[in-house]
Amino acid sequence: MTINKQKDGAALTLAVEGRLDTITAPELEAALGEELDGVEALTFDFSGLEYISSAGLRVLLSAQKQMNRQGTMKVTGVGEVIMEIFEVTGFSDILTIE
Amino acid sequence: MKEITVRAETAALDRVTDFVNGELEALGCPMKTLMQIDLAVEEIFVNIASYAYGPEGGDAVIRVDARDGGVCVTFEDRGIPFDPTAREDPDRSADALERPIGGLGIFLTKQFMDEIAYEYRDGKNILTFSKKTGVA
Numbered sequence: 001m002t003i004n005k006q007k008d009g010a011a012l013t014l015a016v017e018g019r020l021d022t023i024t025a026p027e028l029e030a031a032l033g034e035e036l037d038g039v040e041a042l043t044f045d046f047s048g049l050e051y052i053s054s055a056g057l058r059v060l061l062s063a064q065k066q067m068n069r070q071g072t073m074k075v076t077g078v079g080e081v082i083m084e085i086f087e088v089t090g091f092s093d094i095l096t097i098e
Numbered sequence: 099m100k101e102i103t104v105r106a107e108t109a110a111l112d113r114v115t116d117f118v119n120g121e122l123e124a125l126g127c128p129m130k131t132l133m134q135i136d137l138a139v140e141e142i143f144v145n146i147a148s149y150a151y152g153p154e155g156g157d158a159v160i161r162v163d164a165r166d167g168g169v170c171v172t173f174e175d176r177g178i179p180f181d182p183t184a185r186e187d188p189d190r191s192a193d194a195l196e197r198p199i200g201g202l203g204i205f206l207t208k209q210f211m212d213e214i215a216y217e218y219r220d221g222k223n224i225l226t227f228s229k230k231t232g233v234a
Contacts, residue, residue, distance in 0.1 A: 085206065
């Protein structure tokens, strides 16, 4: 997994590529821990994301909870395989997917 | 049928996934099905790695039987008896933000695999799931 960060004032975009699984999810969690302070608009660009497991879903859920308190969060570039995972878990109802 | 024995720890996940994918490649399985099988493998293996054994740890055996347009994956461990399939599915009517996150992995496994079965036999947890791969 690679994470490309782009910060523009209070807007942060994290482009996550590869596999977001039990091994790599802690890296994304750490990146959010470092970067999320003062962020009002968080975007996850998942156009390069190939795979997500429940470990990755946990990180998204905790990011959503934090952004509900301090701003907005959206997810872009979601492919078919990952969309299906969002749908069966109900994550498609709580995430803003564009 | 091929099998691999690894330490039941999350650090071994890549080895387990590579092993299963290696067996599936020969089937020419569609990418989406492959991802769903990877997901089930991860959720079940991580569950074993996290909960089966105490601090002393232990082993897990993973078997893959890929044939006749389908795949069957079996996990065995000698940890505490635990039936993940007995867990209730998450309450979809509850606000997803407030739903307990635990159980999501086994829920995904049940959703994406065709069959999942658990038994405790000879001191071993034995969990098997199967999925049609659509390639005869």
